[in-house]
Amino acid sequence: GAVVSQHPSRVICKSGTSVKIECRSLDFQATTMFWYRQFPKQSLMLMATSNEGSKATYEQGVEKDKFLINHASLTLSTLTVTSAHPEDSSFYICSARSKQATEAFFGQGTRLTVV
Amino acid sequence: QKEVEQNSGPLSVPEGAIASLNCTYSDRVSQSFFWYRQYSGKSPELIMSIYSNGDKEDGRFTAQLNKASQYVSLLIRDSQPSDSATYLCAARMSGNTPLVFGKGTRLSVIA
Numbered sequence: 001g002a003v004v005s006q007h008p009s010r011v012i013c014k015s016g017t018s019v020k021i022e023c024r025s026l027d028f029q030a031t032t033m034f035w036y037r038q039f040p041k042q043s044l045m046l047m048a049t050s051n052e053g054s055k056a057t058y059e060q061g062v063e064k065d066k067f068l069i070n071h072a073s074l075t076l077s078t079l080t081v082t083s084a085h086p087e088d089s090s091f092y093i094c095s096a097r098s099k100q101a102t103e104a105f106f107g108q109g110t111r112l113t114v115v
Numbered sequence: 116q117k118e119v120e121q122n123s124g125p126l127s128v129p130e131g132a133i134a135s136l137n138c139t140y141s142d143r144v145s146q147s148f149f150w151y152r153q154y155s156g157k158s159p160e161l162i163m164s165i166y167s168n169g170d171k172e173d174g175r176f177t178a179q180l181n182k183a184s185q186y187v188s189l190l191i192r193d194s195q196p197s198d199s200a201t202y203l204c205a206a207r208m209s210g211n212t213p214l215v216f217g218k219g220t221r222l223s224v225i226a
Contacts, residue, residue, distance in 0.1 A: 006158075034213050043203065043218040044159070093158050095214075102147055102164065104214065109158040 002028050004096045006107025013084055013114055021079045021110045023094030029074035030096035034104065035067075038091040050077055084114040118142075119206050121217035130226050134191040138204030138217055141185070145206040148180055149214065150189045153201045162202075163189065194224040 003026040013019050023033060032051050036044040048064075050056035050071035058064045068080040077096070081088055091111055097104040118141040128134045136150075147166055151159035163178040165171045165187065171178045177190040187206075191198055201221045205214040 044216045046213050046215075049213050091156075102166070103149070103161060106151075106158045106160070111156070 002026075002096075002098075002101075002105045004030075004094065004105045004107040006094050006110055008110060009108055010111045011113070013112070015085055015114055016083055018080055018082045019084055019112060021081075021092055021094070021112075023077045023079070023096065023107050025075050025096045025098075025105075028096075028098045028101075030077070031074065031099040032097045032104075033071055033077040034095040034097075035069060035077075035079050036093045036095065038093060038109075044093065047079075081112065084112070086114045088112065089114045119204055119215050119217035121202075121204050121220045123218055124221040125223050126220055127223045127225055128194050130194060130196060130224055132194050134194045134198065134222055134224065136189040136191075136202050136204075136220050136222065138187045138189075139185055140187070140204075140206045140215075142206065142208065142215070143182075143185065144208050145185075145215075147207045148178070148187045149205040149207075150176075150178060150187075151203040151205060151216075152198075153203055153219065155201075159203055191222075194222075196224045196226050198222060199224045 005024045035047045047062045048056040048058045056069040071077040093109040094107040095104040150163045153159040165178040165180045175192045179188045201219040203219045204217040
C-alpha cells in the first residue's frame with residue numbers, strides 16, 4: 001500500500017513560536033493532501049485541502065494566516081503552525097491521495113504540545 | 116451540511132463474537148465510503164472501502180452499504196482483543212472532495 005510519512009511524530013514548543021510539520025508521500029505522487037486536526041476523544045476535523053502547485057483551501061473557522069500550508073511538490077506538503085498557543089495543542093494528521101486513487105492514506109500524525 | 120453519524124459507544128463484545136458497527140450519512144450524493152480503525156494516539160488506518168450497494172468481504176471484515184437508506188455498516192467476525200479501537204466511518208462525494216468523518220465508535224473486545 002501507499003506510504004505517507006509525517007514528521008515529527010511529537011513536538012513540544014513554547015507559546016509564541018512556530019512549528020513546521022512535514023508530510024511526504026514516499027511511493028506515489030500526491031496530487032492532493034489533506035490536513036486534519038484531532039482533539040482528544042473527538043473525530044478528525046478537516047483543516048484544509050491542498051492541491052500541488054495551488055493555494056490551499058481552508059475550512060470555515062481555520063485561520064489561513066496561522067496555519068500555513070505549502071504543497072510545492074508532488075511528494076511534500078508542510079503545515080506551519082505560526083505563533084502557537086496552548087489551545088493549538090492537538091494531534092495533527094495529514095492524508096495524501098494520488099490523482100487516480102479513490103483512497104487517501106494517512107501519515108502517522110504529529111502530537112503538538114504548546115507550553 | 117454534510118454529516119456522518121456514528122454511535123460513540125463504547126460497544127463491548129466478548130472475544131469470538133461478531134461486532135456490528137453502524138454509520139449513517141446525510142449527503143445523498145456521497146459515493147465512496149470508508150471504514151478506518153484508530154488506536155489511541157495513532158493515526159487512522161484504512162480497513163475497508165465500499166462504493167456499491169451490498170456487501171463487501173475482506174477476511175474477518177464485511178462492509179455493507181445501503182444507499183437508499185444512507186447507511187453503512189462494518190461487521191467484524193471472530194472479534195479479537197486486538198480489534199479494540201475506535202472505528203471511524205467516512206464518506207466522500209466523487210472527485211477530489213475530502214472525506215467527511217464520523218466521530219467514531221469505540222469498540223472493546225473482552226477476552
